[in-house]
Amino acid sequence: MALSAFSEDGKYYSSISKDGRLKIWDTETNVLKQEYTPDLHLTSPPSCLQWLYIASSPKSSHEGVKKPTYNEKETQCIALGTTSGKILIYSVTQAKIENVISDQISEKKYITALDWHRKYGLYSSYKAGFVLEWNLKSGSVKNKYNVVVDKKTVQGNSVNAIKIVPHDLQSEDTFLITASWQLCMWRLHDGEATIFRHLGHKATSGAILSIVSLRKASFLVEGSQKERLLSFWDITVEEPHLSQVNGDGITPRKRHRKQTYTPHQLDTPNYNFVLEDAPKFFDVQVKQEEDMCMLKMVAATRSGVVHYYGHTLNGASTKPHKPTLTLQVASSNAHPRQLMCCRLVSDHLLLGYSLESALIFEKIRPDLSSKTQVLIRDDPNAPIHKERINEVNKVRADEPQPSEVTYVAPHGLVDRKRHVPGGKVEVPMEVRLENLSLDTKSRSTMAVNQNFTKLLIQGLHSKDKK
Template sequence: MALLKQHVSEFSPDGKLLAVVNDQGILKIWDTETNELKQEFTPNLHLSSKCSALSWVPISSQKQSKNDRKSLERNTSLYIALASSTGGVSLYSYALGKIERDLNGEGHSGKITSMFYDGKETLYTSGEDCQVISWNLRHEKQKSSFSIGNERPHAIAHLPNSNNIIVGARQLMVYSLETQELVQTFTGHTSEVTILTSFSIEDTEYAVSASKMERIICLWKIGKKGKNKASTCTLLMEDIAHTLSCQLDDEGNLKLASVTRSGVIHVYLIPLDNIKSEKPMKPKVTIEIASDSASVIQPIPAIAASLEHAMKGQILFCYGDRQFLTFEQIVPNYSEKLQVLVRTDPKTNFSKKKSLQTHDYGSSLKTITPKIDRHVDYNTGGMVSRKKLKPVEMPFESRLQNLNLNVGEKPEAQSKVQLLIQALHSKDASMLAMVLQTKDTKVIEMTLQRLPVQYVGSLVNELTLMMQSKRIQVESSARWLKILTQTHSSQLMALGTDDLLNKFGPCIGMIEYRSNCLMELSKLNGRLQLLVSQIKRNKEEDNLNNDNALLYADSDTSNSDMEEGMVGKSESDGEWEEDDDEEMES
């Protein structure tokens, strides 16, 4: 069962184990009874591809006994079929804790989107190459394959009564396994169907589906041949569904539990005899989980839920952050529409248990603290002299020089790698900001070169969140993202087009959004510069040094002086003209 594109999970056939594959491709197997992490498997990402779907498969093997060669003993081992993004299928042994073998065959030419086990040594897979392949688990090889058209399937389920399979794409298609022909089609979803399950009541078969971008669940009644049939009823949710689980009670009603992306559990009670398809149905009860902290009450998201593997009338669910999970079974209170469970955060429980274990371990051990005198003789590897060495007092400055310490030296890239890995594991915002605010390109390059490949995806997610913050954080995130793409280009190209778009789609969107605003900002900057320069120019013109900018003249003295000056000038001019005439005559 594939959960959109975030993670993959499924309960074991007896419900005692839960297998989860997170974003980094790490497989974790939890015990639902003891809340313990039983196994954790990290595949070699250089040799294998990312897991896209999984399914629990019990495989029986016949062995000849030692006492009687004619008698055969049948042993059943529990395996997990892991589907890769390159189209192959591997078998992970729960007993050995490793991938034991791969299934032989051509496989899919693209990513495997979904798979299911029919309980009769046959495994069915659907891929992006629009093919459905059946695998024989006993002989560990591919049996047959057939095409389902041009639509890419994202979910697949088995209909055992009619020996058909139902494939979910934009529409639901029912194919016969014997003739490999299209029997029936259903329409009703506007996006790709990602979750699909089936059940039957006597001779009537039903299918339940949820899509990628819709907050509804559709119930389909599988019948005779037909095309474009509508759903029997529609169920409403508050968010997109991640898991679905169905169970029939003694009265013939359908119990359906769904876990949404926000971590809320919806439980529905559907009377199959009296279904009203005109009006969408709301959940009978909604279960939310909150922390019991005295300071801040925060919601705890639910990860998965199951009705088939729980006790009668109860529901089995787990909650946490996929690193620390807690499993529980309760009886839903159908008299209330909203049921809030106050629980302790699994991370807090884990830290308390760890501290108690270390405390008990330390109290049980008898420790002796050695007493050391002040005068200690340090022996070398050669001959030891019996003469006592005189204590040599060295100044503190020389000691620092011997230690060869540089106070202003920057930390090495290896310490940055450890801090970055620790910050990505614990999701500590302060520690992550301290690492990502590094501006030295050489330190960033060495840090990313030594960063394991499984942490690249989580680092891209953190950088995407930083690009939505302030300008300083945007600069640092762009710097790290540029060097990251240059350093891990080969690993990123091996992910494929869809995974790259999912990882870098938000980053590309933020970059395009900010680049679109760059043109308007440049225009505004130019206009502001013109206004500022004009204001400065006006101020400079007003502040010119002009001594005669202001004159004051007295009305009594100025006029008389000017008149006397004018009269004297006219008389002197006449005298000069007479002298000139006399000189010309002589």
């Protein structure tokens, strides 16, 4: 179930909010470009989305004259699957709904996942355990496939994620990965679905799938929103696995039914990658560098950090691999920023993190000199909060300091000199005398000091100048 995704070129990022609104950001300008609220977004909100392109050729001014294929234009759209079984085709160019497709088969059915490929078209999965292949031009269903793994466990057969496996072989078969209670690879042909491979891995309700191809090889990365692990599988389709072909073409349907094929069992994935927390978004790239096949992967977790992995594909390994680099974003006062999404763009990482109420996208180059890095990012529009300073004790260095200052005491105004740092403090005589003991009933033997104290007080209160 994909609630957010980047466009194919990485220029836009779309997500479905909790209240059922579609939001599209421009990753180059950090601007919320479009926001759309579907009808009945509270009763039947969107459950998943998928970026796609729809070819549309302009009408000719002369009847009977067909436009060449190179004049066809592609419209960038987003397919929104809803909980009521309808698929909304939203045009990003025109910022409106272009078409609404539905069928009696999918009416009032919960759409769990969508996937689209230029060669194979649009597919949708449902909780009931079946997949529909759509014809976008007519808005109708081409084929319906039953992808129930085990009929005895009906509740566990709910498909929550699908991915189309591309191949360049000459065959009309379409291969599809489904995640229900188990990961399976299906072969779809002429309305029939047969299990092609058991991946031997139990998936959860929040599965996330991603497929990357290199030449004729295809790889699957599977993650779950309930596990701290990413699994890497080699799902390359080879020629002996396809349907047999004779001189006239593909074998007839009746003969194709009689062919028995035992699904290939893959007990363990080729690689496992450990995360700090369960993943919510990741992107994968596989490139050929000299004589090595390099894997680059970036994943954002629920805890708000991003892990970057760099690994050489040189044989299967059962040991889990740790991230090469872990990135975090925080403010200058150590307030963490939530990392929402990530994407690999050439040799850079495109990060999307929340800043107050906005979503900021930033492209950085990964620095592999340390395993953990923290990016300090503050809101440039936020007001600067200065610490409040006591104006009484505040002294400016550029102003001359007065030699005497008037202080307010409980018994009135008292004039005394300001204390200079490093200098002596002069205490008035009255304060010194008040600190002395004047108790005449004291049994102290120092009567001379007491009498002398009384004489000093009498002299101070007398009006005799001498």
